[in-house]
Amino acid sequence: MRVLAAMSGGVDSAVAAARAVEAGHDVTGVHLALARNPQTYRTGARGCCTLEDSRDARRAADVLGIPFYVWDMADRFHDDVVDDFVAEYAAGRTPNPCLRCNEKIKFTAVLDRAVALGFDAVVTGHHARLGPDGLLRRSVDPAKDQSYVLAVLTRAQLDRSIFPLGDSTKAEVRAEAARRGLAVADKPDSHDICFIADGDTRGFLAERLGEAPGEVVDALTGAVVGNHSGAYQYTVGQRRGLHLDRPAADGRPRYVLSITPKTNTVTVGPAEALEVSSVRATRPVWTGGPRPDGPIECEVQLRAHGDVVPAAVAVDADALHAALRRPLRGVAAGQAIVAYRPDPAGDVVLGSATITA
Amino acid sequence: MAYLDHAATTPMLDEALEAYVATAREVGNASSLHAAGRRARRRVEESRERVAAALGARPSEVIFTGGGTESDNLAVKGIFWARRDARAERVRVVSSAVEHHAVLDSVDWLVEHEGAQVGWLPVDETGRLDPELLRAELAGDGDRVAVVTAMWANNEVGTVQPVAELAAVAAEHGVPFHTDAIQAVGQVPVDFAASGVSALTVTGHKLGGPTGVGALLLARDVAATPLLHGGGQERDVRSGTLDTAGIVAFAVAVEAAVKGQQEYAARVAALRDELVERVRRAVPEVVFNGDPADRLPGNAHFSFPGCEGDALLLLLDAQGIACSTGSACSAGVAQPSHVLMAMGADDDRARSSLRFTLGHTSTGADVDALIAALPAAVERARRAAALRTPR
Numbered sequence: 199m200r201v202l203a204a205m206s207g208g209v210d211s212a213v214a215a216a217r218a219v220e221a222g223h224d225v226t227g228v229h230l231a232l233a234r235n236p237q238t239y240r241t242g243a244r245g246c247c248t249l250e251d252s253r254d255a256r257r258a259a260d261v262l263g264i265p266f267y268v269w270d271m272a273d274r275f276h277d278d279v280v281d282d283f284v285a286e287y288a289a290g291r292t293p294n295p296c297l298r299c300n301e302k303i304k305f306t307a308v309l310d311r312a313v314a315l316g317f318d319a320v321v322t323g324h325h326a327r328l329g330p331d332g333l334l335r336r337s338v339d340p341a342k343d344q345s346y347v348l349a350v351l352t353r354a355q356l357d358r359s360i361f362p363l364g365d366s367t368k369a370e371v372r373a374e375a376a377r378r379g380l381a382v383a384d385k386p387d388s389h390d391i392c393f394i395a396d397g398d399t400r401g402f403l404a405e406r407l408g409e410a411p412g413e414v415v416d417a418l419t420g421a422v423v424g425n426h427s428g429a430y431q432y433t434v435g436q437r438r439g440l441h442l443d444r445p446a447a448d449g450r451p452r453y454v455l456s457i458t459p460k461t462n463t464v465t466v467g468p469a470e471a472l473e474v475s476s477v478r479a480t481r482p483v484w485t486g487g488p489r490p491d492g493p494i495e496c497e498v499q500l501r502a503h504g505d506v507v508p509a510a511v512a513v514d515a516d517a518l519h520a521a522l523r524r525p526l527r528g529v530a531a532g533q534a535i536v537a538y539r540p541d542p543a544g545d546v547v548l549g550s551a552t553i554t555a
Numbered sequence: 556m557a558y559l560d561h562a563a564t565t566p567m568l569d570e571a572l573e574a575y576v577a578t579a580r581e582v583g584n585a586s587s588l589h590a591a592g593r594r595a596r597r598r599v600e601e602s603r604e605r606v607a608a609a610l611g612a613r614p615s616e617v618i619f620t621g622g623g624t625e626s627d628n629l630a631v632k633g634i635f636w637a638r639r640d641a642r643a644e645r646v647r648v649v650s651s652a653v654e655h656h657a658v659l660d661s662v663d664w665l666v667e668h669e670g671a672q673v674g675w676l677p678v679d680e681t682g683r684l685d686p687e688l689l690r691a692e693l694a695g696d697g698d699r700v701a702v703v704t705a706m707w708a709n710n711e712v713g714t715v716q717p718v719a720e721l722a723a724v725a726a727e728h729g730v731p732f733h734t735d736a737i738q739a740v741g742q743v744p745v746d747f748a749a750s751g752v753s754a755l756t757v758t759g760h761k762l763g764g765p766t767g768v769g770a771l772l773l774a775r776d777v778a779a780t781p782l783l784h785g786g787g788q789e790r791d792v793r794s795g796t797l798d799t800a801g802i803v804a805f806a807v808a809v810e811a812a813v814k815g816q817q818e819y820a821a822r823v824a825a826l827r828d829e830l831v832e833r834v835r836r837a838v839p840e841v842v843f844n845g846d847p848a849d850r851l852p853g854n855a856h857f858s859f860p861g862c863e864g865d866a867l868l869l870l871l872d873a874q875g876i877a878c879s880t881g882s883a884c885s886a887g888v889a890q891p892s893h894v895l896m897a898m899g900a901d902d903d904r905a906r907s908s909l910r911f912t913l914g915h916t917s918t919g920a921d922v923d924a925l926i927a928a929l930p931a932a933v934e935r936a937r938r939a940a941a942l943r944t945p946r
Contacts, residue, residue, distance in 0.1 A: 229887070265869075310939075311942055315869065316935055
């Protein structure tokens with residue numbers, strides 16, 4: 199096959215490309231330039247899309263002996279990921295930009311362009327399994343598993359995707375990179391959000407959304423317990439940095455329970471009030487089998503690297519409802535709910551949807 | 556492989572490579588006082604005389620440098636500094652909108668760091684400068700101009716500028732005129748003295764010499780403040796141990812390129828015309844950029860409506876065809892050409908362009924290979940570009 203390897207400049211995508219070459223594919227490496235001004239994005243150690251990353255990706259392609267190009271996806275990335283990120287926070291939700299980047303950039307903008315240019319598939323260094331049965335499964339490395347941020351992909355997208363790393367642990371990938379002479383073998387993992395250079399998400403949002411002072415209200419008493427300078431600075435489940443004027447009446451710590459953009463109110467309450475047993479979600483994507491008619495028993499995960507709980511999930515055309523068998527804390531609108539079927543060969547992604555309530 | 560990117564760099568001539576290797580085997584610093592040093596110095600001075608003779612300059616006007624970018628920087632900044640130091644009100648620079656980045660960015664640097672004021676000369680839709688516009692730019696304010704710089708021939712679209720006329724206008728106001736002739740030497744007749752320019756940039760690797768060596772021809776009555784300080788080589792204008800082997804090979808290449816220029820231009824222009832004709836037949840919607848007549852013999856530059864140049868480059872590269880989209884940013888992203896934008900092209904036309912440049916090793920087989928691959932590549936690139944429209 200003619201395949202396009204998306205190369206971030208990190209160790210995973212370099213080894214993924216190497217394995218695609220070894221599998222006999224005709225591989226072309228592409229680095230995505232996502233920053234309008236590359237200097238403003240995180241440097242190699244912490245994220246992606248800097249000049250250093252571009253150079254690292256090019257060097258890896260050199261070592262593999264494959265053609266290499268840089269594709270300018272900065273405008274698409276800005277519109278579909280960065281603006282979306284800001285708009286979601288403004289709407290009181292908690293977005294996952296990596297998921298959105300997979301959905302809109304890597305497996306739409308890049309994949310579509312690749313297919314139009316005559317490529318058969320896109321190879322990435324994501325840690326997830328995608329075998330001949332077409333099912334998306336968790337990586338063998340639970341700490342590195344990225345099936346959660348890939349579960350949004352449709353059947354058509356998965357059919358043109360190759361994830362060569364799903365059967366390897368991160369340690370194995372690093373060892374293989376070193377063996378292959380790839381200089382990125384020891385490059386630190388990326389963390390956090392690549393387009394927020396200093397890691398200060400609140401500052402980033404404040405710059406774009408401005409100050410919007412409002413009240414912090416206690417859910418139990420209805421009393422105003424503090425003020426905030428922008429509801430977008432809070433995430434459901436957050437405990438630190440609430441800056442409440444006075445301790446709660448019951449003397450126990452307070453957590454953010456919800457954000458109401460309409461009234462610009464942040465509601466706080468005790469830990470147990472965070473517990474959620476019923477989750478509604480929209481825009482379901484169901485790739486792990488036929489769309490269920492009635493409720494099915496499966497496991498669900500509600501945030502990246504979050505807890506997994508059993509649930510009964512029902513899907514209809516544009517909504518998904520999950521009844522959790524055990525309550526979970528910190529369920530935030532805007533995050534994805536991903537349904538898995540436990541499987542000894544790797545838990546299978548059944549589908550996903552965006553949490554609304 | 557069909558190498559159609561000779562304007563980026565062209566293979567070394569055999570005689571230049573042999574001269575390089577033979578000289579590089581010899582020890583000797585041209586500044587040393589012993590026999591080995593004298594031998595190296597002799598090679599450098601013989602090379603200086605060969606370059607001067609080939610380009611219509613005096614040997615004392617040849618300053619060897621590390622290549623085109625350095626020569627352009629030395630001319631633009633060095634003449635600016637020297638002229639401003641002589642008279643403080645000379646802070647203006649006049650240049651053109653289609654210069655290479657070595658000139659553009661030098662001028663911008665002077666604006667940002669030295670308080671220079673710049674007048675950018677526009678070009679017409681073929682990329683050509685109008686000497687009358689330079690006259691207007693200098694009229695009444697010529698005393699404040701430190702330097703005028705305008706290229707001999709454009710590296711992207713191949714348009715050859717009326718350099719002698721431009722230089723004459725600058726001379727009317729007593730302003731030194733620098734020209735970047737990197738793409739011109741060996742392609743069109745270039746005579747330093749006859750052209751009337753005060754400073755001229757030439758580099759080795761565009762004419763069959765090595766990369767990393769070039770020269771600034773600088774008229775004896777024009778001062779330039781050095782960029783590099785040190786041992787005082789090259790009239791004290793360019794310090795640094797002379798690259799004897801590089802200079803020898805450069806001189807061999809300059810001499811050969813100038814000597815063979817007419818025959819070369821006739822052969823390569825005929826091949827280029829064939830390429831243009833066949834591209835037009837294969838892709839009828841293609842837009843030919845640059846001056847149709849007054850252009851570099853090896854240059855063919857097109858916009859492919861509905862395509863993105865970088866996609867075309869990838870597809871042609873996969874078929875073994877090397878061409879260019881113009882410049883890329885430091886991260887490697889293809890940028891819309893400032894040259895085409897200055898010629899009045901919109902962003903789409905600028906992004907849809909590709910440059911094919913022929914050179915001394917080009918053959919009809921290169922053109923055949925391009926024509927065999929081009930229609931399918933255009934078809935695919937068009938499909939990919941259509942995706943840019945939001946669905």
